[in-house]
Amino acid sequence: MILITGGLGFIGTHTTRALLDLGESCVLVQRRPAEVPETFAAEAGERLFVERADVSDERALLEIGDRHKITGIMHLAGSMPWPPGAHEPIEHTELALRSLLNxxxxxxxxxxxxxxxxxxxxxxxxxxADGPLGEDLPLTMSAPHVIPRFKKIGELLAGHLEEVAGVEAVNYRIGGIWGPLGHNPDPFFPAPQLVHAAARGTEPDLSALVGEVRAGNGIDVCYVKDCGRALALLQTAGRLRHRTYNVASGRITTNGELAAAIREHVPDARVDLPEGRTPGAVDNPLDITRLREDTGFEPAYDTRRAVAEYVDWLRAGHER
Incomplete structure (x- = not known):
């Protein structure tokens, strides 16, 4: 049975679905009260359970192990001071690190x-770097945002604790993820904003994006169902040869490619973007060779299939 923190979140929900499809049982740990979604109704109480606990509370977390036989853990909730300003800064940092240590x-x-x-x-x-970003590239000691800052800290702590505590810890470096239940707006790439606007017949609002949006700009984005399946495969693989894996599509999706796929599915969508590419824009994909070799993963969704499914999902009445 796999314990998943954040198991009812965006990526967590799809990862849970993928694990269930692989025959695993799951315990989803949520800090706030939560009900089992209808999509998991068939497995609820048999192969899927929801436990309320704050992982910064050691006793509450360990008591879950008294009720369930836990064989693996996936920490998809953030061990970081988030959202900023929610607590006194030093206390917030302590809570974030305590969660990881627990x-x-x-x-x-x-x-x-x-x-x-x-x-x-x-x-x-x-x-x-020239070309795809591999897991062995040396990282800088700085980070422009609290999320990558604490993820670097977490990776270093995991390497240390694996050595001294004898726990196999594996880091999953997740790329840009989009799709059902995702965040809208997204500050880093326009896929959610463009798809939501197309599904609702409105003008897309791209004001929340960091930087200029041009047709030639792109990023390595992965449809969330592919992401969830990749994470499930990594978690259940019999043997992993590495301790860090990129989880992404392994290719760049340009804004122009995305707009063309949207227009193909929604011909009257307002997705006209300025042509060209922003000078100096960085668009290295993530190298997913390790992921492919150790799990057999291949993305099942190209841009056209992902757009069509996402638009239909939103048109069926889902808000996200």
């Missing part, structure tokens, strides 16, 4: 097979 305590005490830790594409910020 999961290592649980993994050690329950003798779980693998502790998977969600990291981010943001750890590569500041790296200048």
């Amino acid at each position: 999961l290592f305590r649980a993994a050690r005490d329950w003798q779980v097979r693998r502790l998977g830790l969600a990291s981010t594409i943001g750890v590569y910020a500041g790296i200048t």
Whole structure:
């Protein structure tokens, strides 16, 4: 049985679905009260359980192991001071680090097979490289945002604790993710804003994006169902040869490609973007060779299929 923090979140929901489809059972840990979604109704109470606990509370977390036989842990909730300003800064930092350390305590005490830790594409910020970004590239000591800053800290702590505590810890560097249940607006790429506007017949609002939006600009984005399946495969693989994996599509999706796919599915969509590419824009894809070799993963969604499914999902009455 796999324990998943953030298991009812954006990526967590799709990862849980993928694990269930692989025959696993799951315990989803939520800090706030939560009900099992209808999509999991068939497995609820048999192969899927929801537990309310704050992972910064060691006792509450460890008590879950008294009720369920936990064999693996996936930490998809953020061990970081988030949202900013929610607590006194030093206290907030302490809570974030305590959550991560408690999961290592649980993994050690329950003798779980693998502790998977969600990291981010943001750890590569500041790296200048030709071609895809591989996991062995040396990272800078700085970070432009609190999320990659604490993910770097988490990766370093995981490496140390794996050595001294005997817990297999694996870092999952997740790329740009989009699709059903996702965030809208997104500050880093326009896919959610463009798809939502097309589904509702409105003008897209791209004001929340960081930087200029041009047709030639792109980023390595991965449809969330592919992301969830990749994470599930990594968590259940019999043997992993590495301790860090990129989780992405392995290719750049340009804004122009996205707009063309939207227009094909929604001919009257207002997705006209300025042509060209912003000078100096960085658009390195993530190298997913490790992921492919150790799990057999291949993305199932190209841009056209992802857009069509996402638009239809929103038109069916879903807000996100």
